[in-house]
Amino acid sequence: MRPPGRRRDGGVATAVMVLPATVLYTVMLIVPVGLAIYLSLTDWDGYSAAPAFVGGSNYGEVLSDPEFRRAAFVTLLAAVVGTVGMNVLGLGFGMLVSRTTRVSSILRTILFYPHVLSALVVGFLWSAILGTNGAVNSFLTSHGAKLLPFLSDPDWATATLIAVLVWAQFGVSTVLYVAGLQTVPQNLLEAARIDGATKWQTFRHVTLPAIAPVVTVNLVLSLITLLKTYDLVVSLTSGGPAGQTQTLAYLILWNSFHDGRLGFGSAQSVVLMIVTAGLALAVTRLRRRADQGAHA
Amino acid sequence: MRPARTRGGIAVLGALLTLTLAGCGGGGFADSGAAGGGTGSIRMLVNVTPNLTQDFWDRLVAPFEKANPGVDVVIEAPSGKGVSDTLQQQLAAGDPPDVVETLMADPTLAPQLVDLTGEDWVKNTPLAQEASLGGKIYNVGVGEQAQSLVFYNKTAFTKAGITTPPSTLDEMTQDLGKLKTAGYLPLQTSGDFATGLQLLQLTDPALAAATPQFYQDVRAGKTTVGKAMLPYLKLYQSWLDQGYVDKNALGLKYPDAETAFLQGKAGMFVMGSWFTASEAKAKKDFEVGVFAAPVSSGQKSPGAQGATMAAPYLIMKSTQHRDLATKLVRWLVTDQQAVVAQLKQDGNFRTGVQREFTPLEQQVQKILDAAPAKVAQGEGYGDSTLPRGFNSAWNTEVQGLYIGHSPETVADAVDRWLSAHAK
Numbered sequence: 218m219r220p221p222g223r224r225r226d227g228g229v230a231t232a233v234m235v236l237p238a239t240v241l242y243t244v245m246l247i248v249p250v251g252l253a254i255y256l257s258l259t260d261w262d263g264y265s266a267a268p269a270f271v272g273g274s275n276y277g278e279v280l281s282d283p284e285f286r287r288a289a290f291v292t293l294l295a296a297v298v299g300t301v302g303m304n305v306l307g308l309g310f311g312m313l314v315s316r317t318t319r320v321s322s323i324l325r326t327i328l329f330y331p332h333v334l335s336a337l338v339v340g341f342l343w344s345a346i347l348g349t350n351g352a353v354n355s356f357l358t359s360h361g362a363k364l365l366p367f368l369s370d371p372d373w374a375t376a377t378l379i380a381v382l383v384w385a386q387f388g389v390s391t392v393l394y395v396a397g398l399q400t401v402p403q404n405l406l407e408a409a410r411i412d413g414a415t416k417w418q419t420f421r422h423v424t425l426p427a428i429a430p431v432v433t434v435n436l437v438l439s440l441i442t443l444l445k446t447y448d449l450v451v452s453l454t455s456g457g458p459a460g461q462t463q464t465l466a467y468l469i470l471w472n473s474f475h476d477g478r479l480g481f482g483s484a485q486s487v488v489l490m491i492v493t494a495g496l497a498l499a500v501t502r503l504r505r506r507a508d509q510g511a512h513a
Numbered sequence: 514m515r516p517a518r519t520r521g522g523i524a525v526l527g528a529l530l531t532l533t534l535a536g537c538g539g540g541g542f543a544d545s546g547a548a549g550g551g552t553g554s555i556r557m558l559v560n561v562t563p564n565l566t567q568d569f570w571d572r573l574v575a576p577f578e579k580a581n582p583g584v585d586v587v588i589e590a591p592s593g594k595g596v597s598d599t600l601q602q603q604l605a606a607g608d609p610p611d612v613v614e615t616l617m618a619d620p621t622l623a624p625q626l627v628d629l630t631g632e633d634w635v636k637n638t639p640l641a642q643e644a645s646l647g648g649k650i651y652n653v654g655v656g657e658q659a660q661s662l663v664f665y666n667k668t669a670f671t672k673a674g675i676t677t678p679p680s681t682l683d684e685m686t687q688d689l690g691k692l693k694t695a696g697y698l699p700l701q702t703s704g705d706f707a708t709g710l711q712l713l714q715l716t717d718p719a720l721a722a723a724t725p726q727f728y729q730d731v732r733a734g735k736t737t738v739g740k741a742m743l744p745y746l747k748l749y750q751s752w753l754d755q756g757y758v759d760k761n762a763l764g765l766k767y768p769d770a771e772t773a774f775l776q777g778k779a780g781m782f783v784m785g786s787w788f789t790a791s792e793a794k795a796k797k798d799f800e801v802g803v804f805a806a807p808v809s810s811g812q813k814s815p816g817a818q819g820a821t822m823a824a825p826y827l828i829m830k831s832t833q834h835r836d837l838a839t840k841l842v843r844w845l846v847t848d849q850q851a852v853v854a855q856l857k858q859d860g861n862f863r864t865g866v867q868r869e870f871t872p873l874e875q876q877v878q879k880i881l882d883a884a885p886a887k888v889a890q891g892e893g894y895g896d897s898t899l900p901r902g903f904n905s906a907w908n909t910e911v912q913g914l915y916i917g918h919s920p921e922t923v924a925d926a927v928d929r930w931l932s933a934h935a936k
Contacts, residue, residue, distance in 0.1 A: 263601035264621050278933075349764035350773060369704070369764035371916055451594075457704050458763035459912035474598030476902030476934070477621055 250490070257484035262477040275484035284460065285485060288468040292489075295379050295464065296443040296496075302383035303439045304432070307390025312420075314391070315398040325395065332388035339385045340452025344368060347377055371461035374454050378462050382449060386442060390435050397431030398424070433504035437497050444493045465489045549834035552583030555841055556610035558600060561590040564790060564859050573854055577844050586841060611832040612842060617644060617825055617894045618651035619901060626651040627828040627835060638846050639863055640822045643887060644895040652825045652894070653846045655855045656863035659786040659881050660819035660890045661717045661806035664873075668799040669697045669780040678804035680814040682719060682748060685781075685807050689757040692780035700752065701779035703770030704763040708915075709908030711783040713891050716745040718816025719809040721888040728889060728897035731931070738899070738907075738931055739924030744809075746911070746920035753914060763915055775801075785821075786877050790860035793871045801873055805880045818884035822894065823861035900934035 257275055261268030279285050310328050314321040331339065346352045347367035354364045367377045401424055409419045425432075447466035450456055456463040456471070463471075465485065473482030559570050567590055574586040589610055591599040596615040603609045604625070618626055623646055629635045630650045636642075638653045645651075663685075665678065670688075673695035679685040689699035702711055720727055720741060730736045752758050765773070774782040775795040782788070783806070792801050805815040826842045828835065845851050853868045855861070862878055870878065889897040891904045910923045910930070918926075 262621050263598075264604060264625055266624070344766060347764075348766065348769065349759070349761040350769055351764075364761055366761055366764060369761040369915070374764075455705050457909070457912055459916050459918070460909040461916070470594070470598075471905070472902075474594065474601055475905060476900075477597075477601075478902075478934075479601070 253483045253486055253490075256480055257487045259480045261480045261483075263474070263479045264477070268480060271480065275481050276488070278481065279484050279488055284463070284468065285465075287461070288463045288465045289492075291375060291378075291462060292444060292446070292465045294375065295382060295446060296440055298379050299382050299386070299443040300436060300439040302379070303387045303390045303443075304435055306383065306387040307435060308394050308432075310387070310391045311394030311398055315395050325392070328391050329388035331385050334385070336385060336448035337452045339381065340449045340454075343377075343381045343384075344453050368454055369458055371458055374458060374462050378450065378454055381453060382443060382446060385449065386439065390439060393431055393435050393438075394428065397428035401427040429504070429507065433501060436500050436504060440496055440500060441493060444489070444496070547833045548836045549832070551837070552581075553834050553837060554585045554587055555612060555834055555838055556587045556589055557612040557614065557841070558589045558591070558596055558603070558610040560596050560615040562859075564787075569858055573845075573851060574841075576848075576850065577841060581840070584837060584841075609829050609831050611829060611834055611838040613827045613829065614824060616827060617822065617898075618646050618827060619894075619898050620646070621901065622827075623647075623649070623651060625830055627830050627832070627839070629653060629828070629839075632839070632843070634843050634847055640820065640887065640894075643889070643897075644822055644825070646895050646898075651827060652822060653842060654822035654826065655824035655846050655852055656822075656861040656866070657786075657881065657887070658821045658823045658861055659877055659884075660714045660821060661816075662784060662786060662788075662803050662877065662880065663715070663806055664774070664782045664784060664788060664792070664801055664803045666697070666774070666777060666780055666799055667802050668777065669695065670802075673697070673780065678802070679807050680804075681807045681810050681812075682716075683810050686748070686752070686757075689752060689780070690755070693755075693757060695780075698759055698773075698779040699757040699781065701770050701774040701782040702758055702762045703765035703767050704912070705767040706905070706908055707767045707770060707784075708763065709904065709911040710891065712745060712749055712911055713904075713907070714785065714819055715783045715806050716742070717819030717888055717890055718806050719745070719812060721817040721819075721886070722808055722812040728893050728899065731899065732935075737924075737928045738903075739926075739928040742927070743920060743924045746914065746923055749911070750914050750920050760915055763912055786862060786874075787860045789871065789874045789877060790858075792873055793860075803873060803876045803880065805884070813885070815880070815883055815885070817886040817888040818881060819890035820881075820884075820887040821890055823859065823863075824855050900931065902934065903931070906930040906934075 256268070258270060258272060259268035260271045260275075310324075314324045314328065334342075344351065348354070349364065349366075349369055351367075353367070358364055366373045368374050405423050405427070406419060409423050414422070445466045446464045447470060450462060450464050450467045454462040456467055466489070469482045469485045469489065472485065473479045557570075557574070559565070561567055561570075567588060570588040574588065578584055578586055589599075593599040593602055596613065600609065600613055600616065609625075616622065628649050628651065630645075630648070632650075635650050635653050639655070639657045641650050641653055644654075663678070669692055670676075670678075673688070673691040675688050675691055679688050692699040702708055724730060724736060724741050727736075727741060731738055731741075749758075753760060762770070770782070771784075771788065771791050773779060775792065775797050777797060777799050805818065808814050808816040824845075826845060828838045828842060832838050845855070849866070852863065852866055856863055856866065857868055860874070862874075862881055864882065889895070891907075892899050892901065907927060910918075910926045913923050913926070914920065
């Protein structure tokens with residue numbers, strides 16, 4: 218049994234150690250979120266000295282706004298399809314380059330390279346490639362083929378945006394999967410091989426359960442990254458054609474700063490924050506159940 | 514234990530509320546500012562573009578600093594997407610600049626600005642009266658940007674058999690057809706902001722003649738933007754249907770459209786006078802001409818010219834160097850050398866100010882001089898102002914014509930946006 222004085226010292230020490238993190242967490246997270254919630258209840262335009270309190274009217278407008286609904290659809294589509302794409306590609310390439318050889322090291326660098334580029338650069342790069350006068354269409358039309366509306370047709374533009382998002386982001390998934398795959402116990406893989414398991418059976422029953430926590434992390438990270446897609450929209454499609462590729466983050470920034478409706482934009486961002494947190498929690502819980510099932 | 518957690522929660526909430534209110538209250542909102550002394554540091558938030566580089570701004574103010582020892586003009590480039598959102602961030606942080614370039618005063622911004630109405634020198638600056646708000650002048654500018662201009666490929670016109678540029682929209686429609694027959698893309702456009710802007714630029718003269726008090730009438734509910742613009746939306750739709758405008762143009766960035774026109778692929782390109790700066794730099798094997806945007810049949814030609822203030826300056830009321838900031842702004846918009854440097858850098862114009870013109874710029878100056886009036890364009894300025902964000906909302910809806918929306922649907926959507934954003 219510890220003497221009472223020592224226990225008190227320990228409590229003080231703990232409090233002192235926790236204090237910096239608590240202050241940082243409060244200043245960097247709780248205060249901005251609190252501010253966003255507060256502003257979402259006002260009509261602040263970013264300039265006025267005294268924003269008027271408007272209650273929940275911003276939220277009412279957000280939920281009935283067709284532009285918000287369209288942006289929410291595009292965002293969710295990009296998040297779901299993009300998450301699947303990033304993880305399928307990430308895991309596939311991760312398995313391809315998980316063994317450390319000279320070639321795989323070079324390949325890892327190449328695969329990660331798109332992520333190093335600024336999303337703005339990536340957008341401009343791909344618009345130069347896929348735009349109406351871009352490299353691909355110039356090649357097609359000069360060979361008598363029909364021009365492809367990568368960025369000028371709403372459906373094509375949405376698909377192009379998602380594909381470029383996956384291209385720009387899958388490097389991170391690959392790196393995480395490579396790290397995860399290197400922790401898979403070699404003796405289990407060896408045992409499966411001796412037992413005559415096929416490659417698919419080995420992957421399904423040995424590798425996948427072993428990297429389950431990495432899959433969860435990757436899914437959540439991908440989802441959160443894609444739900445706040447902004448800069449690639451700016452540089453690739455500018456939200457067009459006809460506003461059809463606007464994402465929620467793009468719309469929030471546009472409403473807040475371009476249109477001078479910070480109160481309304483804050484309400485949109487609070488809704489996005491809640492949806493993101495909900496989806497991230499749901500994915501984490503589903504994955505945890507799957508992990509428990511795999512280990513059972 | 515739950516009670517302890519609740520107490521902790523209340524404490525955190527209290528702290529949060531305090532910080533929130535402090536954050537909003539300390540945001541550099543309007544105060545009276547101070548006249549300040551004869552020396553000090555003036556912070557100027559400016560627009561930085563490929564033409565207006567940081568280096569250009571530094572060189573521009575250097576003579577002022579030299580003539581005023583002890584004065585340091587600190588040029589600030591936008592840290593956000595543009596000047597507008599950077600100013601918002603700086604205001605929220607309680608750290609606004611002394612002078613702002615690019616923004617036009619509107620009812621939202623006006624309470625934060627120094628009223629320059631009493632200054633004698635402002636009255637001779639371009640568009641100062643037109644951009645006044647409630648009889649008060651907050652903006653002073655260096656020159657004018659002509660907006661309602663149609664640049665054209667002279668070779669294409671010759672090949673299409675067009676001898677005189679069109680003066681009415683009907684004539685322009687006929688000429689677009691001739692250009693198509695001659696193998697040219699009749700009218701160059703792009704995605705980005707250009708789609709809607711071009712339609713506004715093109716129709717400003719006709720609109721000004723049909724609805725002389727357009728902005729006031731819209732604000733007073735006597736007409737709506739959708740109703741006033743519907744005939745022009747229908748015209749544009751007919752051009753799309755006839756292939757006079759490329760339906761895939763939305764896949765182009767604005768600079769790509771400029772390049773495509775300067776490569777000689779298109780017959781006409783509707784744009785503001787800043788295009789002359791791009792034209793001057795381009796290597797091409799044809800000559801570019803320009804004419805004032807046409808009017809509707811029966812209207813007097815040339816019509817009023819859509820115009821905006823070039824390089825508008827504002828002084829923030831919160832400045833601690835009001836006199837010095839005023840002296841700087843006065844110098845920027847009245848000193849001959851400073852004015853010419855700014856006009857030349859961004860392809861702008863000012864009646865009575867001579868500078869070295871390219872042949873195309875000479876034509877633009879003639880159009881400006883011949884215009885019977887100057888009218889606000891897009892969101893407008895001063896008392897002729899539509900809600901902030903109108904330009905982009907209009908642009909989005911006009912692009913809807915490309916993806917199958919009818920002119921009526923577009924007009925309705927614009928009016929819905931306006932009624933939702935009207936204060």
